[in-house]
Amino acid sequence: MQNIRNIAIIAHVDHGKTTLVDKILHSCAIFRDNQETGDLILDNNDLERERGITIVSKNVSVRYKDVKINIIDTPGHADFGGEVERVLKMADGVLLLCDAFEGAMPQTRFVTQKALALGLKPIVVVNKVDKENCRPEEVYEQIFELFFNLDATEEQLDFPVIYGSSKQGWMSTDYKVKTDDIFPLMDAILENIPPAPISEGTLQMQITSLDYSSFVGRIAIGRVARGVIKENQPVSLVKRDGKIQKSRIKELYTFEGLGKVKVQEVKSGDICAVVGIEGFEIGDTIADFENPEQLEVIHIDEPTMNMLFTINNSPFFGKEGKFVTSQRLRERLYKEMEKNLALKVVETDSPDSYLVYGRGILHLSVLIETMRREGYELQVGQPQVIVKEIDGRKNEPIETLIVDVPGEVAGKVIELVTQRKGELLIMEPKGDLQHLEFEIPSRGIIGLRNNVLTATAGEAIMAHRFKSYEPWKGTIPGRSNGVLVSMEKGSTTAYSIDKLQDRGRFFVDPGVDVYEGQIMGEHIRDNDLVVNLVKGKALTNMRASGTDDNTRIAPAIKFSLEEAMEYIQADEYIEVTPASMRLRKIYLTENERKINAKKFQS
Template sequence: SASLEAPAFVAEASEGKSEQEEGEDGANYVPVATAFTPGRVAELMVYEDGTRRGTSTASAGDIVAVAGLSDICIGDTICAPGSPVALPPPKISPPTVRLTLAASDTALAGREGTLVTRSALGKRLARELDRNLALRVRAVPEGFELAGRGALHLGVLAETFRREGYAFALGPPRVVERRDPDTGARLEPWEDITIEVEDQHVGAVTALLSQRRATMLDMSEAAAGGTTRLRYRAPTRAVLSLRSSLLHCSRGTATMSTELAGHEPWGGDLGAREQGSLVAVAEGQATAYAILGAEARGRLFVRPGDEIFEGQVVGIHQRAGDLGINVCKKKALTNMRAASKEQTVVLAEPIAVNLEYALEYIAEDELVEVTPKNVRIRKNPAFGKNKNK
């Protein structure tokens, strides 16, 4: 069985590929894993042209779904009681990246999502584990720790939750480390990176990769004229925040793909983010007057009218270290000033913050607040408490 589904008219359907002789609707079968559990198929369905229909028999090679068998796990083999022979289970790569998922506790919590409690998140994760074979979930004091096959795997899961109406907070992605069983040395996942970029940007890309302890494996001319293909090997830690920087230094022309190369010795310190964050010190609605004054401090994430809460990261500081600012400040009105005067203010376009950008940007003391309507970044209040202890 490859995956599990739960239609409304049957309890649970197990999907997979028929490997040998014909199967029949209503026949007795046993799921084979580490134990034999007999059962009867209540309904047999087959996929044709992307749709599923009921059938009485299925032949080898058909993609089928069966309902009525309990205690089915992904990778189990369903076979006749007379010949309980298990097929080799699928090999799944171990998790390489982990992050925390917790219920949101900001001043805006509950306004933009209907499913906001830890209990709701826990039930949804339990359902996800039935079909997401590469996902690992562990309860921690702040919420849940998720481990998966890269930041993209976990990012897609978070985006799915967001579209289903959940509101939650995500911590910064971290790599899953190991210890060498023989030497006890610290190991981390490394990845092979393939980049195709226009020739004029090769220098900027190679400089970026060298800062992240990446080793060049090959440089060759790509199939497209005027384009160079670069191959690197680098720690997964370096890849977690690479995509946005790569697009920036190549003016959006570079393409990148990665593949897990295995676990190798720890690659050393990669350094912290060079620029700090602009952090809101007041709650309210952002105003054009306050944003205009804040633009001299760095690039902003917000625009006039956005709801702001205290501790929200509203931009990138142009210098190292964080800076508190008030983007909700209003212009004082007198008989010489009119409120309509703010309409003539010309502001720079803010940086669009989506889930992928936010996960790449955040530092160790920051969180990504995700709701069905918005993706925001904020400071982690627990980080400051733990730091002071």
């Protein structure tokens, strides 16, 4: 055995994983005393910092009592489950973080199931015990029950529990006894997580992650499962389909602190980064040159949703983006598939459009947002759930939906969910909130969050996870209101918006350039209405005292990308550019829309 521990940190979104890693890095003296680090050190890209969530898993390592601990920080959101599934292969144990008030949430169940199935040794950390209304003992019981329901082994059921607060930087074996540091957790890792075993034999290493450097290109990251990997060593790359490519290792790195250190060789059990291998994909095996043996290919759950990605063909195309052609769009989507295992791209009949399959709205919106920031212009259609035929019957994805709301608005939430074919399974008090659990088609969740937050004045806490494919539940009512569509190209005027305010709520401010067919706002009725927001006031050379009305305009509604994706219907697109986001009809003129109306009636 060697002095290495490989551990993954898993939890539901926002239960404190990345904050805990910060504290571990600080307490193991990774930084100089005068070094400025800030918070959430590992959430290092702009999107992660803005949204406050981890999107891509990260590797770091610390040394504690002469033992090297490799830590893998994983995303907590169900849409990034593909990321979690592949990196758990590098770990020997998991730290399962759970909020002392919220308890085991849907994503806690999902990641725990994956970890237990791989036979990983768990340590449970009940975090945020400094919160009001927290219930550490109940949460412990809840997690034990969860482990039991997920068929954990007796050894896994005998898990150690650590209580504490990542934010305040303390951990303890008893939540009533507050300590000064997180070392009780570090000691629990050394005592309970098995050391990385040394496995003799020919080389085997599975690529479970990748990195990119502008100097050396793509870097393969994985854990050496057997044997020793050396610099300048000739190797075989066994592809997922069994084909074998011959290659050579140019450079080897292991993880130290937040960075990488160049080494001559890496023994089995350690996690390393390999430079010099061409044409690899995640899931491939780096094996012995003469006698290559493949490791079991990583299985990733199927996507549940797809969206049409197409080039921007609006009247404003090419004004704001650098990359606007279908060739650029195709290259970018296929490049994303290399590292995003839960994503799938399928070509359509049109050379300008691609169907992109993903895990959910957030999974796809993060891709769109990343592309937008890189300078791409594109249009996306309405998200559609993936329907399967099983035993001659139409089946659709069903999800478990959990909503925690104040008791007085629980009735409104139940009404909204049941309208969308949701079934109420559990209703029980949780602190001062009502805890509701439903089963609902994935289609029903699209657009539900906005309605629930509006009905509960923003106080609802929602989470959902994929359950299974079940028979089709029938039609679900879509958006109840029509939209206001622009009649002309030009610049919006305050005069026109003011005069049309009784027809609906607007998405644009005065002085904004618009084009024919662009969606300007939401109509008060269920049909679409064509409006002219470009028209200015007719001016005369007579000055009339007191007859000019001062315009009073309600503020425009601004959608986030996810809200827009949930809002649009089958005959609409979102136009996404580096500088703006517009909603539009697929057919811009009213005449074309009438001719093609039957296409979208289903």
